[in-house]
Amino acid sequence: MSRSALGVLCAILLWCASCWSATSASAPTDFVPPAQPRTLALGGDAPWASLNGNAVYWFDRTGAATIATVEAGSSTLPWKVRVRDRHDRLHGGALWLAFDATAPAAEHWYLEVGASFYDRVQMYYRDRNGNWVVQESGTIHSVSDWAVPGRLPTFALAIGDPRPVRYWLRVEDDRAEFSAPTILLREEALQTSREREQFLFGAYFGLFALVTIAALGNGLVYRDRGFLAFSLYTLLLGGGQLARAGIAAQHLWPNGPVLNGLALALWPGAATAAALWFVKVITEPVRLSRALDLGVWALIAAVLAAVALDIVIGTRTSMTLVLGLTALSLLAITSMIAWGWIDGHDAEMRLIAIGFVPVLVMALFPLARVLGLVPSSTLTRYGLFFASVVEVPILFYAMHRRLMARREAELRAGALSRTDPLTGLPHRQGLVERLNSSLAHARGQKQSCALLGVRISNLEAVAEEFGKDAADKALVVAASHLRRTSVDFDMAARVGEREFAVLMEAPVLxxxxxxxxxxxxxxxxxxxxxxxxxxxxxFHVTAAIVPVPQLDAEATLQWVMDGLDQMTQDAKKLIRNLNF
Known part of the structure; x- marks a missing residue:
């Protein structure tokens, strides 16, 4: 029995040993050799070629590897094939791309990196003599010092070298990821692409400039806080995208990398803070709660403080803080707009909400990409541009309608203080002010104007026979008659209980x-x-040619009204000329 047990134990140990040896023997077969780039044969009918699937990449976590060490150890480094718009982290390290290409001797080809905000981008290759050719670009350099100045980092490939050339691309950035497309372009294709994008970006930022100037003008002229906040929002939104797209560095400060770095650091926090202020102004959360209003101010201050901190220290943590507060701000903006829509206090809030929807939706894509939640795509790179083109005109139209509605309400309120509420005609003081300017103009031009005094002589009889409502209707009908008989710039006004006056502007006969x-x-x-x-x-009517020497507007009006008192109610002559 003991021998049997000992035999079973030996069999088990022998089986385990054989399994371990088999595993050890099979381990080398699991080794995956590093990927190798394909050789791209450029030229022919195709004016461009993508590096996706044709290049390999390796991430240097320390960022300390040089081109010499990378070239020497290229056969042992864990290269992988770069797939379409891969989302690779660069934080604190460097990404290396390698590809092989041949180009016809008579053609000029270029490598273009489809993003302008990386700190440092370098390309290396060896010429025919084996010497290194080094080209640099990136935000730490002035655009004028780039290998090929432009909006995007661009590098020239070897010219007149028919052999396959190995190219090495090194991308370095402390806080970003490498998700930009990389393509090879023939010279004419590159030129066509640049001309097209310059036209499109020119139209895009021209729209932003026009809307910003118009909004600022409306805000200053009409003292409208909503338009002032809107102008700041469009300025920072457009300015941030101007810097992010590389247009600002290319055209505004080609020799100022510091300014470019500052502009890039302001995005997207500064625009988000301006959007918060703009939405706060138009929704007025203080009507709901004083604490809520203070909370919005606190969020604006927090976003601006995070932006300032990011400018000073410039770390991944500070950028994450800005992005987190930006996401929170988008939620606050959505909440305030939704409350404004439901509240119904502002008639244009629905149109403003419709204008904000595209940006609020599209802003989530680049935000999620930077936070590593979604891969790079067309929406993450250009979605916000498309949304802004839709948003800005709608918001401007809504703000214009809002301003006109408020101006109309203000004018009506002002007119009520200067208008007779029953007849709708200007009252006595309004006529005196107009008459004063008319007399001054007539004296200056040595012309004459005229003033008619009108009284409803049977108004008391109407009230006694038909009642007060009929008397009020008689006053309204009289005002309507005077409006119809007035022409051009003439003015009719109610100046007494049953008296009216009509000013006939100069010149009159x-x-x-x-x-x-x-x-x-x-x-x-x-x-x-x-x-x-x-x-x-x-009607009893008195008529006078004015101005009369030594009579101002008030005295002139009183003189004409006194003439009505001298006409008896049963007088057969209903018109009395005072001075002609």
Whole structure:
């Protein structure tokens, strides 16, 4: 029995040993050799070629490897094939790309990296004599010092060398990831691409400049805080994208890498803070809660403080803080707009909400890409550009309608203080102010204007027979008659309980004044449906040619009104000329 047990134990040990030896023997077969780049044969009908699937990459975590060490150890480094728009981290290290290419001797080819915000981008290759050719670009250099100045890092490939040439691309950035497309372009294709993008970006940022200037002008002229906040938002939104796209470094400060670095650091925190202020101004969260209003101010201050910290220390942590607060701000903006829509306090809030939707949605894609949540794509790179083109005109139109509605309300409120509420005509003070300027103009031009005094002489009889409502209707009908008989810049006003005045602007002739007085009298004799049947208005009219020496506007009006008092109610002559 013991021998049997001992035999079983030996068999088990023998089986384990054989399994271990088999595993050890098979281990070398699991070794995956480093990938090798394909040799791209450039030229022919194709004006461009992508490096996706044709180049290999290796991430140097220390960032200390030199081109000599990379070339010497290229056969042992763990190269991998670069797939379409791969999302590779660069934080604190460097990404190396290697590819082989041949180009016809008569053609000029270039490598273009599809992003302008990497700190340092270098390309190496050996010429025919075996010497290293080094080209550099990136935000730490002035664009004017780049190997091929432009919006994007661009490098020239070997010229007149028919042999396959190995190219090495090194990308370094402390806080970004490498997700930009890399393509090879023939010279004419590169030129065409640059001309097209310059046209498109010119139109894009021209729109931003036009809207910003118009918004600022409206804000200053009408003292509208909403338009001022909107102009700041469009300025920082467009300016941030201007820097992010490389247009600012190319055209505004080609010799200022410090300015370019500062502009890049402001994005997206500064634009987000401006958006918060803009939405706060138009939604007015203080109406809901004072604490909520202070909370929005605190969030704006936190975003700006995080941006300032990121500018000073420039670490991955500080950038993550900015992005986190940006995400929180987008949530706050969405909440305020939704509340403004539901509240219904502002009639244009729905249009403003529709304008904000594209940017709020598209801003999530680059934010998620930077945080490593989604891979790079067209939406992550250009989605915000497309959304802004839709957003800015809609917001400007909504803000314009909002401003016009408020201006109309202000004008109506101002007019109510200077207008008779029953008839809608200007009251006595309004007429005196207008008459004062008319008299000054007439004296300066040595011309004459005229002033008519009009009284409803039978208004008391109307009130006694038909009641106060009929008397009020008679006043409204009289005002309507005076409006219809007034022409051009003439002005009718109610100056007493049953008295009106009509100012005829210069130049006037006595015949025209008499004709106008007759029209006024005749208009009152017409029957109107608004008045009781068979009721007509009896007008007494005084007419004067003015200015009269030594009489100001108030004295002139009083003189004309006093002339009405000298006309008896049963007078057969209904028109009295005072001075002609």
């Amino acid at each position: 006595p015949e025209a004044v008499s004709s106008r007085a007759q029209q006024v009298v005749a208009s009152g004799l017409r029957q109107v449906e608004a008045l009781p049947q068979a009721l007509t208005l009896k």
